[in-house]
Amino acid sequence: MNTLNKEIAGWGRYPVQRCELVRPERHADLLSEAPSLLARGQGRSYGDAALNENRRVVLTERVNRFLAFDRDQGVIRAEAGVTLAELLTLTVPRGWFPLVTPGTKHVSLGGCVAADVHGKNHHHDGAFSRSVRELELITADGRRLCCSARENGEAFRATVGGMGLTGIIGEVELQLQPIESVYIRARHQGAANLEQVFALLQDTDNDARYSVAWLDLMSRGAGLGRGVVMNGDHAARDELSGGRRLTPLRLAPAKVRNIPFDMPGWLLNGLSIRAFNAQYFRREGGRSGSFLVDYDTFFYPLDTLDNWNRLYGKRGFVQYQCVVPTATALEAMQQLLQRLADSVHPAFLGVLKRMGAAGEGYLSFPMEGYTLAMDLPMKGVATLALLDAFDAIVLQHGGRVYLAKDARLAADSFRAMYPQLEAWRRVRRELDPQGVFGSSLSRRLGMGEEE
Numbered sequence: 001m002n003t004l005n006k007e008i009a010g011w012g013r014y015p016v017q018r019c020e021l022v023r024p025e026r027h028a029d030l031l032s033e034a035p036s037l038l039a040r041g042q043g044r045s046y047g048d049a050a051l052n053e054n055r056r057v058v059l060t061e062r063v064n065r066f067l068a069f070d071r072d073q074g075v076i077r078a079e080a081g082v083t084l085a086e087l088l089t090l091t092v093p094r095g096w097f098p099l100v101t102p103g104t105k106h107v108s109l110g111g112c113v114a115a116d117v118h119g120k121n122h123h124h125d126g127a128f129s130r131s132v133r134e135l136e137l138i139t140a141d142g143r144r145l146c147c148s149a150r151e152n153g154e155a156f157r158a159t160v161g162g163m164g165l166t167g168i169i170g171e172v173e174l175q176l177q178p179i180e181s182v183y184i185r186a187r188h189q190g191a192a193n194l195e196q197v198f199a200l201l202q203d204t205d206n207d208a209r210y211s212v213a214w215l216d217l218m219s220r221g222a223g224l225g226r227g228v229v230m231n232g233d234h235a236a237r238d239e240l241s242g243g244r245r246l247t248p249l250r251l252a253p254a255k256v257r258n259i260p261f262d263m264p265g266w267l268l269n270g271l272s273i274r275a276f277n278a279q280y281f282r283r284e285g286g287r288s289g290s291f292l293v294d295y296d297t298f299f300y301p302l303d304t305l306d307n308w309n310r311l312y313g314k315r316g317f318v319q320y321q322c323v324v325p326t327a328t329a330l331e332a333m334q335q336l337l338q339r340l341a342d343s344v345h346p347a348f349l350g351v352l353k354r355m356g357a358a359g360e361g362y363l364s365f366p367m368e369g370y371t372l373a374m375d376l377p378m379k380g381v382a383t384l385a386l387l388d389a390f391d392a393i394v395l396q397h398g399g400r401v402y403l404a405k406d407a408r409l410a411a412d413s414f415r416a417m418y419p420q421l422e423a424w425r426r427v428r429r430e431l432d433p434q435g436v437f438g439s440s441l442s443r444r445l446g447m448g449e450e451e
């Protein structure tokens with residue numbers, strides 16, 4: 001197979017590393033002979049999870065065939081390179097939607113399993129692995145292992161959330177959820193500060209399936225952590241009128257614009273973001289009552305701007321995402337936002353979500369509590385020092401950082417954040433005794449002891 005030596009990066013474009021790329025056309029060629037291997041889907045993880053510096057990276061994008069679709073039961077089986085965008089195109093017109101979706105549809109099924117991704121409904125439906133009926137894991141010795149919560153359960157628990165380090169996921173079988181329309185009944189509520197945001201997110205009267213808060217990270221003082229809480233549920237057909245009711249499962253294609261080249265780093269600055277946030281807060285927080293939006297607008301607003309990561313310029317950006325247990329989550333988030341405010345480091349996008357109970361994956365990120373994600377332009381040591389300070393707060397509250405977003409966590413912090421690491425290592429040792437599967441992330445964090 002042809003190999004290509006090329007500099008690549010994750011979605012945050014930090015770090016950039018040279019890897020040896022192969023792009024197999026067939027499922028049978030996914031596993032190639034190399035001392036170190038890593039599968040890569042759509043490269044939508046932010047940091048170095050899908051990088052394997054100076055070593056081999058297997059691009060799965062062409063191994064993307066649909067294998068079976070039971071339209072009555074909503075069960076679909078596909079090769080792991082299939083993206084959620086491709087899946088939606090096939091299943092939505094037939095009335096089926098993924099049980100869990102992240103904030104972009106340009107992710108592969110393999111990437112969703114390996115990071116055990118979560119959506120706006122984690123408090124309701126758990127993480128992606130909850131909808132995985134079965135997966136096929138190609139191990140270092142060429143075996144094809146069928147895994148599920150019941151069959152080869154240990155391999156399953158190590159692979160969901162295992163960041164590609166147990167083998168290559170070849171196929172995924174998913175249980176979808178039925179929908180009657182492509183619309184979401186959404187409701188927005190403005191909240192003047194973080195306490196109010198928390199009160200709205202944990203309101204027991206709010207049993208919305210999907211729930212998330214946008215935070216204005218530029219707001220300070222009494223308005224620290226102000227935001228807009230956005231709730232949503234799938235709309236039934238009889239909630240629609242006119243043309244929508246006639247073709248409830250038809251979605252008009254979204255207009256997608258493109259950022260064609262790297263923007264100068266100064267374009268996104270404190271002033272421009274402050275103005276944008278203030279306007280967004282007024283407009284979205286001031287909406288009254290519920291309204292209908294299509295699922296693209298509700299779940300994937302950022303997908304309407306292709307290559308939006310170029311807005312951050314050549315140096316790229318990092319997304320810091322942590323989760324903290326419920327008991328002290330408000331206090332922890334307040335400390336994080338205050339630390340950010342004190343640092344005068346710019347941070348643009350802020351998202352807060354409630355999470356339900358942890359799932360089965362040994363290294364899966366979710367735990368019962370609250371998760372905060374913040375996008376920060378990469379400004380070298382100032383950024384790295386700030387993120388180290390965030391880690392100290394998160395650790396103090398018994399929380400953890402999300403590996404799919406990470407580019408810089410220290411190995412000892414990682415060990416303290418993931419208490420099931422030893423259980424994961426034991427299974428990984430059985431599946432991959434030579435440590436063939438590795439990544440820049442796994443070496444940085446010392447995930448396998450042999451690294």
Ligand SMILES: Cc1cc2nc3c(=O)[nH]c(=O)nc-3n(C[C@H](O)[C@H](O)[C@H](O)COP(=O)(O)OP(=O)(O)OC[C@H]3O[C@@H](n4cnc5c(N)ncnc54)[C@H](O)[C@@H]3O)c2cc1C
Nearest residue numbers: 041042043044045102103108110111114117118163164169
């Ligand atoms: C705009 C945006 C919004 C996002 N929103 C969310 C969100 O709401 N919730 C959330 O949880 N995440 C979110 N993410 C992160 C994203 O969902 C995950 O990083 C996901 O893993 C990306 O899938 P990918 O195909 O791009 O995987 P990659 O980035 O290519 O790889 C991610 C990991 O999966 C492994 N992997 C990929 N394919 C395979 C395979 N076939 N076999 C074995 N391992 C494999 C890789 O080795 C790597 O460790 C978001 C990302 C973006 C850019």
